[in-house]
């Protein structure tokens with residue numbers, strides 16, 4: 319291709335993301351677009367092609383962003399190349415959203431025609447505005463009987479401040495409006511800027527580890543071009559590599575001769591060490607480097623931390639290796655080694671939220687074949703000691719002696735809860751119960767209210783979202799960000815099994831809830847810890863003071879005992895189940911403790927428990 323061909327080519331590129339509140343239909347819209355542009359044949363079409371991780375399919379949610387190249391023959395007679403980047407909608411993954419937006423010129427803002435604008439619709443729309451993207455409003459699910467397009471248009475205008483008169487109306491379910499949407503991508507979203515003749519400047523917006531090809535970098539080319547054999551340099555560390563392959567995802571990897579300005583694709587360069595690449599870094603040409611790196615990404619700090627231990631201690635190095643590879647794919651993941659008296663060698667891992675934690679645990683177990691024990695998640699605390707030092711702890715076992723502590727500060731979030739006005743009372747009641755401090759309340763239109771609370775992060779990460787959903791019949795949506803630290807009367811609760819404190823079971827709790835939680839947890843553990851050949855005493859203690867106790871009676875019996883003789887299949891099933899369960903057990907001292915025990919603190923306040 320000549321230079322002038324390449325310049326022409328740039329005019330016909332459109333890079334876009336799809337953003338929306340969870341479940342408003344981003345992935346389904348992406349599927350329809352792939353189908354209509356014949357990127358994926360009908361036969362190959364599986365639902366939600368872009369959600370290629372098993373976990374994503376099973377849960378029906380998008381976790382990782384995915385970039386796909388497709389060709390569209392527009393009504394103006396030209397063939398356009400779209401790079402479509404699907405993004406997750408759950409609040410835990412908003413970091414992924416900002417990463418993909420930095421690679422685009424435009425965004426489709428998808429809003430459910432029945433549900434209307436929700437908290438993440440607004441949050442994602444603002445992210446798109448911050449990234450100077452052209453926003454195309456799309457009202458989806460117009461096939462639903464409860465769809466109210468006019469109302470949603472008004473909401474988009476009043477609540478987000480974007481004119482929605484010409485919003486594209488779609489039903490991703492039956493394909494209505496997708497043809498118009500494709501045209502609007504061509505007419506409304508600008509072609510990428512950037513200069514073909516300038517030195518290579520590319521943004522790494524994602525990366526994965528492939529055991530054959532090494533690190534595979536997902537990139538957006540902002541200036542210049544790159545081809546096989548080129549020497550590239552990573553600007554954050556100066557490391558140089560020779561390019562071994564470039565290509566695009568369509569939706570599977572398709573090698574190309576080159577990637578040029580405006581393109582979104584992948585690069586491999588025999589990068590074997592996972593540590594060398596960082597998402598957000600700029601790639602340039604080794605021999606003719608660019609002067610300025612791209613702005614990159616803000617560093618993301620985890621919200622919750624949990625200990626992760628291999629059930630089999632010999633698998634510690636495997637776990638390290640797996641975390642290293644996952645981190646490459648998920649820049650928000652943080653970890654460092656820690657040891658627990660009870661659980662041995664493991665890692666303290668930081669997550670963006672509990673869903674993120676769940677997903678990481680599942681990926682480690684499935685993709686890396688590891689059996690893991692995870693300890694109860696905790697936020698981090700700032701501890702100011704009597705001699706004036708400050709330390710940040712993310713593990714209850716690091717808590718200094720109470721006599722040395724002058725003050726404990728906990729992370730506070732500013733939570734924006736959007737609800738129809740009839741539910742404001744329910745939201746306030748819940749927030750007050752969770753130690754919230756009311757800030758303000760804004761009417762977004764005649765019907766929606768944005769209620770703003772300061773809330774302790776520790777209260778919000780557990781079951782706040784679920785409680786919010788149930789107390790508002792699913793109408794509330796939530797967005798939050800850390801706003802600072804405030805002093806709080808927190809205490810460390812130790813759990814003792816047969817008088818021995820088990821470090822991995824201790825947790826930090828507010829003084830006002832301490833007794834109640836202590837009682838709840840020993841009751842819960844009594845049901846979780848199986849009977850053993852000896853009696854197990856369970857105690858909850860603050861310092862030297864025992865606040866609650868319970869006992870698991872001694873008992874040893876063949877689990878298949880109660881079954882009637884004949885039914886062998888059922889017996890085998892039960893034995894199998896018991897075997898699988900064993901994989902997630904840990905010997906703590908002499909006591910066998912199942913995984914569920916370490917998570918019991920999460921279920922505190924559970925209604926089920928109260929009923930027991």
Ligand SMILES: Nc1nc2c(ncn2[C@@H]2O[C@H](COP(=O)(O)OP(=O)(O)OP(=O)(O)O)[C@@H](O)[C@H]2O)c(=O)[nH]1
Nearest residue numbers: 340341342343344345346379380407459489490491
């Ligand atoms: N009736 C109807 N249902 C739709 C339409 N589009 C999507 N859905 C359904 O809405 C649900 C959510 O759709 P997804 O495409 O997974 O939503 P998403 O926004 O990608 O969700 P996340 O990736 O988890 O953020 C699925 O059950 C879809 O089948 C539509 O136009 N009409």
